[in-house]
Amino acid sequence: MNQPETQAIAPSQRERIYRRNFFFFLSDGVLFMVAMGVISSTTVIPDFVRRLTDSEILIGFSGTMFSIGFTLPQLFVARYIVRHANKKWWFVGPNIPVRFVVLTFSLLLMWLGKDRPELVLVLFFVCYGVAALGDGLVGVPWADLAGTSLDSRWRARLFGWQSAVTGVIMLGVAPLIAIILGGATFPDNYALLFGISGVLFVLSIIPGVFFRELPGGKALDKVPSFGEFLPDLGRVLRDDVPFRAILITRIFTSLFAMAGPFYIGFATVQLGMSSEVAVPALLAMQIIGSVSGALLYTWLGARNNLLYIRLALLGGAMWPLTALLAAAVGPLPLYIGYLMSGLTVTNLIFSYQNWVVTYATPDRRPIYVGLFSTISAVVALIAPFIGGTIAESFGYLPLFVFAMLMAFSALFVTLRYLRNTRMEEEPREVAVSSGTV
Template sequence: MLGTIIPARRFAIAMVRRMLQADLPAAVRSDEDVEAEVWRNYNWNFSVNVIDGAFFLLAQSLMSATTILPFFVTRLTDNPFYIGLLAVIANGGWFFPQLLSAGPIERTDRKKPWLINLGFFLERMPLVLLTATTLLAVSSPSWALALFLLAFATYNFGAGIIAPAWQDLLAVCFPATRRGRLMGVTMFVGGIAGALGAIGSSRILETLPFPRNFLILFGLATILMFAGWAVLALTREPVRQVPRTAESRLRIWTRLGRILRRDRNFRRFLTARGLLAVGGMGMAFVTAAAISKWDVSGGTVGSYTVALLVGQSASNLLFGLLADRKGHKVALVLGGLAAASGYVIAGLAALPLLYYLVFVLLGVYFSSTFVSGLMIVLEFTGPEQRPTYVGITNSIIGTINVVIPLLGGWLATISYGYLFALSAAAGLLGVLLMAFWVADPRHIAENT
């Protein structure tokens, strides 16, 4: 038995290494040579990644993990446990694997094969199975539910494995002073596409019978994800030999401890960023608070969603340009202030009309965490440790995002006022620490 397992394991490792092009040599290149190639391909890579982002966000609007997927699960079972399990898979599946893959990603010279070759099987193919589960929804809902959860977990786990490679690819393809506008434009264009997708998905769900409506939605989302994969494959990566250090071969937990002990500014950043994440606790409960206070209609809730998208889309472009000029820390501080202000208004509002402003401010916060929350991490270290820094940050913030809604749900049963007050206080503390305790990593790099 053992004699069969060992060759099979070696074959699997060899196939993965071949997919990742791990054994292909890479030239030792100067920073000036790489920088020249980056600028030469800047417009091409910018266009390719914006188009990929638009495809991705449009696909996500057709299989939203906060609206459409829970709705599909409710058609398969009336047990609310599976709705909660869906949220745990969505957050934990994407964030937690990043610590495991960060080390191997660091040791490979090419990042694009992680997304294109390995990502095809780990992230894109599971969506085919997810779509196919709709065919069992009527005849065997239990099997459909089991296969759906398996496909959804595989998709999120696969996305989590390759996520550090995606962020590292952006780091090597775009200068630090251009990443903000890349994310801002991507989120702006993708936000418009996502809004149109949300309108279309609502009509499909209303006009077509179950499960054909979900078959069409999931099928379209899968096609869009594969289209984005094909476009992303056109990215021109400036390949160079990554420095191999003794530390890069250490176990991830050993390296994590060393980084947190040595890098005081990064440790401070994680503390402030974690508090900002805790400050996001109230976001999921603002709509419920409005319904509880004034019994607002479904149409009003839909209008609140539009207000959220308006705040998000407008600030995407603003934060992108601001981050490129002043650094991502400024955008995170402004986003945190917007969220805290929104919670104060939500707690004190006497009219449902004021909740439109609340949702605009929360859209501003969401934009800052996506545009700058992801990109600022790339500036804390050089290319030799960048994936590990990404994995540490995303795993810690992901853990908070998984756990903190449970506290929010408990506080909501007592008082929405308490929930919003705690969210605002945590967010403000995070803003103060980010503004006055954390040094902007870009400015540190410029002064050294």
């Protein structure tokens, strides 16, 4: 439908709409997440880039690039879409050209072959960056749609089931990735993976067309000028303590996650594992963890989102800890670390998003989502250079120690400044303790 309904909707009818939307949101999310999983940012992408360059900074940047591109433009998009009550086509429209980009890169990679690695590297960063920025354009409209066209119960189910279904599918895909990487020569093996991912991205365009948009926030009469918009953002950061606390938690999480692309390099370079073994095996452990974590979030996220965030941060700290243990005793602890990363980190990002969407009022949701995402992106943009510099100058182990400290810092903020309360439909999900951030 093209316009949000303005008439009153009976609770029973609203519930039917939620259920219908859940199916299409889930279809969109699973197609997108499986496409991302086939070219995993913690295994496949860093290993691909490592074959083209030995720069640890570029390798680290490749692993966080999509997250950066996805979140960076959202604040600027939010400034424009507040003029529109209907957000659906702000999501569907840009999807149509953008989700062909990865498929296009796979064809270019197959055409160029292995004789021009510098050009392949440039084209990868251009295409991957365009895909990420394009998805960033639709991030705020998607979050607003999820906030208005699903309630908090259905959103938690969506995030949980999306992760669980994706994980189950990826358990079957992981052996296929191993066969492709081991059976074909470089770069044809990676071109095939990008091609499979690209086809799934294209298919993910379809479900969004069928979203049924419910009434949300009121449209503004005009786009706010920067003289109005920027001071408003400053007031949010200055006065809204719960939001500031969750934002600081997200920043610490970005600094913790910056080590993600380096674990696979640590496994292949320092522990001596081959890419053909390390990439699919560690990816499989991560997928098993993500399925288990998704089922946990489906249940716990609908009841106590903040408790899940705390538990996930504690579990996420085990990833760098197990890498430190692996340096002393061999690769086995690293398998456990990837299992814990899937169990916690994958769904942690969903839980942050759910917190912000639930916390903000419908009128303010685009601004809150955009501000949260863009500040997170700025930190994520800097983080790979910090991580790459630490890895190049001091080695992997100091980087993992730093990542572990960041995870515990994020956990401290949630324990110190946010009370554990039950998720509700009201715009305030958490209360603030006596401290300030």
